Each structure stands twice: as structure tokens, then as C-alpha cells.
Amino acid sequence: MPTARPSPPGDPVEDLYREHGRALLGYALRRCAGREEALDLVSDVFVVVCRRPDQVPQDEDGRRPWLFGVARLTLANLQRSRVRSGRLGQRLAADLGGEADGVPDPAALLAARADARRVRQALAGLSDADRELLTLVAWEGLTPAGAATALGLAPGTARVRLHRARTRLRTALTRLDTDSDTAPEETP
Amino acid sequence: MTATDERLSGAALVSDADLPDLPPGFLRTARRVAAADPGRDGVVLPFRAPARAWRRAAAGTVAAAGVAAALVLVPGGTTPPAVADWSHLPDAATPAQRSALAAACTQALARTPAEAGASWTAEHPFLPAEQRPAVVDVRGPWGLTVLVGGGTVGDCLSGPDGVVGTARQELPDGAPASGVRAAGLGTTQASDGEDLYGSTAYGRSAADVVAVELVLPGGEVVTATVEDGWWAAWWPGITADDRAVRVRVTDGAGSVTTTVLADTY
Numbered sequence: 207m208p209t210a211r212p213s214p215p216g217d218p219v220e221d222l223y224r225e226h227g228r229a230l231l232g233y234a235l236r237r238c239a240g241r242e243e244a245l246d247l248v249s250d251v252f253v254v255v256c257r258r259p260d261q262v263p264q265d266e267d268g269r270r271p272w273l274f275g276v277a278r279l280t281l282a283n284l285q286r287s288r289v290r291s292g293r294l295g296q297r298l299a300a301d302l303g304g305e306a307d308g309v310p311d312p313a314a315l316l317a318a319r320a321d322a323r324r325v326r327q328a329l330a331g332l333s334d335a336d337r338e339l340l341t342l343v344a345w346e347g348l349t350p351a352g353a354a355t356a357l358g359l360a361p362g363t364a365r366v367r368l369h370r371a372r373t374r375l376r377t378a379l380t381r382l383d384t385d386s387d388t389a390p391e392e393t394p
Numbered sequence: 395m396t397a398t399d400e401r402l403s404g405a406a407l408v409s410d411a412d413l414p415d416l417p418p419g420f421l422r423t424a425r426r427v428a429a430a431d432p433g434r435d436g437v438v439l440p441f442r443a444p445a446r447a448w449r450r451a452a453a454g455t456v457a458a459a460g461v462a463a464a465l466v467l468v469p470g471g472t473t474p475p476a477v478a479d480w481s482h483l484p485d486a487a488t489p490a491q492r493s494a495l496a497a498a499c500t501q502a503l504a505r506t507p508a509e510a511g512a513s514w515t516a517e518h519p520f521l522p523a524e525q526r527p528a529v530v531d532v533r534g535p536w537g538l539t540v541l542v543g544g545g546t547v548g549d550c551l552s553g554p555d556g557v558v559g560t561a562r563q564e565l566p567d568g569a570p571a572s573g574v575r576a577a578g579l580g581t582t583q584a585s586d587g588e589d590l591y592g593s594t595a596y597g598r599s600a601a602d603v604v605a606v607e608l609v610l611p612g613g614e615v616v617t618a619t620v621e622d623g624w625w626a627a628w629w630p631g632i633t634a635d636d637r638a639v640r641v642r643v644t645d646g647a648g649s650v651t652t653t654v655l656a657d658t659y
Contacts, residue, residue: 219425228410231414231416235408235413236406236407236408249420249424253427256427257428294423294424297420298420303417305414305417306414309414310408312408322405325402333566333567334563334564344402360654376396
């Protein structure tokens with residue numbers, strides 16, 4: 207019987223795309239105002255990754271946090287930069303074909319959920335760092351240590367900030383809930 | 395799970411389980427785009443916009459622009475390459491220089507068009523009349539100008555021919571009680587036949603801070619400009635590791651503390 211040969215090392219970018227692509231799409235949809243913007247983000251992130259395959263962590267556990275870290279910076283760029291070189295998201299939508307119909311539009315979902323709008327209003331009042339830390343843990347399922355990796359923080363720093371951010375969010379939500387209770391009812 | 399946690403989870407809107415896998419073919423497209431434009435800084439680093447040619451007669455000094463929101467994660471490049479007239483120590487900016495740099499930065503940021511569909515710029519319009527220079531860092535013909543106003547903080551890196559890169563973001567929390575807090579860490583990509591990069595950093599400082607120095611991965615020290623509760627500095631080159639830059643802060647009592655810059659963000 208021939209001796210089994212070790213598998214050749216995988217393509218880290220391909221592995222990342224296959225194993226975490228859907229999670230990245232979810233990340234984008236949860237943070238972008240619309241589906242088109244989310245697809246732009248996903249495609250831009252993978253262009254970035256393809257330019258720097260050597261940066262993909264060898265450690266499998268570190269890949270998803272790292273990918274979200276790249277996404278965070280890329281999203282900041284998309285939101286801050288005024289010139290976008292291309293609309294790769296349209297190509298991604300085309301490649302998705304009929305499955306693109308299965309990609310929800312966050313704008314429509316948000317319009318239908320009053321409490322989600324209020325929570326997002328409270329999140330919007332937090333600092334970028336607090337908001338990302340909270341949502342990486344609550345929405346992306348990262349551990350505080352994983353969120354620390356994504357944000358370039360020391361794990362201990364992330365834990366302390368997470369605690370403070372939760373307190374700030376709770377305070378902000380309480381204020382919004384109170385304001386809503388005392389606000390005059392809208393008349394048609 | 396607390397009620398706040400539950401509400402936060404509910405605000406996620408989208409569950410990964412309901413989403414399709416990414417199509418295998420798109421990765422080929424991404425690779426093609428990356429290969430066709432490898433220098434354009436995909437680098438995890440956002441690039442500065444808008445790009446305006448930054449030309450100098452002297453060889454080796456260059457640039458057009460790209461901006462970043464965070465120090466860049468690119469291999470190598472920890473030692474500042476030579477850039478004519480740049481220095482590790484800032485100059486004392488004259489009132490005329492400050493005014494000129496602030497005016498140029500305001501114009502550059504005002505010219506930056508709001509991108510269709512970009513919710514951030516729509517929610518944070520640039521208001522020229524409300525801008526004031528928080529800190530202006532001058533090194534020879536180079537200037538890093540930080541403007542605050544209208545709830546945002548913007549920065550411009552300027553060369554001998556004018557502004558070469560701009561960025562804007564939400565105004566961070568106020569000055570820290572002690573030490574410094576980073577508000578903007580970035581990299582400007584420059585290209586004029588040869589790529590060059592500049593790393594920028596600025597933020598708030600406590601009232602008793604008298605000196606801020608950035609210790610680069612190679613050990614070189616860049617002294618920041620400190621003004622009215624703000625500090626700013628830039629240096630040529632990419633900063634390879636965002637945790638490898640340390641900030642050394644001296645307070646009025648002569649006490650010196652050194653921290654990883656990224657931890658102050």
C-alpha cells in the first residue's frame with residue numbers, strides 16, 4: 207500500500223473565500239445601507255486580499271477576525287473616499303446570478319423593524335471603535351479576543367472597552383426608550 | 395443574555411445562514427483586478443482621495459494621493475525613505491503658513507464630492523464655514539493640517555504643489571484626561587512613476603502634555619507638533635505594523651510614558 211502523501215498546502219485566499227466569504231457578506235449587509243454597497247464592500251475586500259495573500263494568517267482561527275479587520279478598513283475607505291475605481295459589486299451580483307435574489311436588502315429589513323432602528327440609532331451615537339467592538343461580538347460571533355484581533359487591540363484592552371461599550375449602549379437605549387415614551391404621538 | 399444584548403442581536407437584521415455562498419467564479423475576477431493594479435493600494439489600506447498629481451523636479455520625491463483610516467498593514471517599509479526637505483522635527487508654523495494650509499485643506503475637502511450611495515458622507519456633510527485648524531504640522535514644504543468642525547475631523551497632507559491627500563471622519567471623543575488618544579492613523583500613497591508612501595498620525599492630547607514623539611519600528615523618532623490639545627505628525631514610508639509604532643508622551647512634570655500607538659485609538 208502506498209504511503210499517503212501529505213496534502214499540498216491550500217491556497218490561503220481560496221480557503222478564505224470559500225470558508226468565510228458568506229460570513230463576510232453577512233458582515234457587509236449588517237453594516238452597509240444597501241445591498242449594492244454591501245456587494246461592493248465584499249468584492250473590494252477580496253481584491254485587497256488578492257493583492258496581499260501573504261498577509262492571510264496561517265492560523266485558521268485568526269482568519270475570520272483578520273478578514274473582518276480588513277473589511278472594517280475597506281468599509282471606512284468606501285465611506286470616506288470619494289472616488290471609487292470601479293463597481294465590482296455589480297460583477298459579484300452578476301456572478302451570483304439567481305442567488306443574488308437571496309441576498310436581502312438591509313434597507314428594506316430595517317424599514318420593517320422599529321426596534322432594530324432604535325438600536326441602530328443608539329449604536330450610531332457610539333464611537334466607531336465601540337460600535338465595531340460590540341457588533342463584532344454580537345453580530346459576527348467573535349470572541350472578545352477575536353474582536354481584539356480584528357481591531358488591532360490587545361485582548362485585555364478589548365475586554366475593558368467591550369464592557370464600557372455595553373454600558374454606553376444600554377444608557378443610550380434607555381434614553382431613546384424614554385424619549386419615545388414621552389414623545390407626542392404623531393398625527394397623520 | 396441581557397435585554398440589551400438581545401436587542402442588539404435583533405438589530406443584526408441578516409443571518410449568515412440565510413445567505414448564499416459566494417460564487418467561485420468571482421474570486422478569479424478579484425484576482426484579475428488585483429493583478430492588473432497591484433500598486434493601488436488595496437493594501438488593507440484605504441487610499442486617499444481625491445488624487446491630484448504631486449510632482450517635484452527632484453528625483454525620488456513624488457506623489458499623488460491615497461488615504462487611510464488606519465495604519466497600513468503592508469510588509470516591509472519600516473524605515474522612512476529619504477524625502478527631500480522632510481525632517482524628524484517639525485518647524486514652527488508661521489501664522490501665514492497656518493492660514494494658507496488651513497485654507498487649502500478646507501478647499502480640498504470641500505471639493506471632495508460626496509459619493510452617490512455613500513451614507514457616511516451624506517450624513518456628515520462637510521461644512522467649510524465651521525472648520526478651524528486644530529493642529530498644523532509643518533516640515534519644510536510639507537504640511538499635515540487637521541481641521542475640525544461640523545462634528546467631523548478632516549486632514550490634508552500637502553506638498554510643495556498643494557494638497558495631495560485628504561480624509562475625513564467623525565470627530566472623536568474629547569481630549570483624554572492624561573496622555574494622548576489617536577484620532578487618525580493613515581497612509582498616503584503617492585505615485586508618479588515610482589510609488590512612495592507617507593504615514594500620518596494625529597489625535598487629542600491631555601492638557602498637561604508638552605511633547606509627543608512617535609517611535610517607529612526601526613527605532614527612529616519623529617517628534618509631533620502639539621497644539622491646544624491636539625498632536626500631529628507624518629513620516630515618509632509605509633508603516634508595516636500598526637502595533638509597532640509607539641508613542642512617547644512627556645507631561646509638564648517631566649514624566650514620560652510610552653504606549654503602543656494603536657492602543658490609544
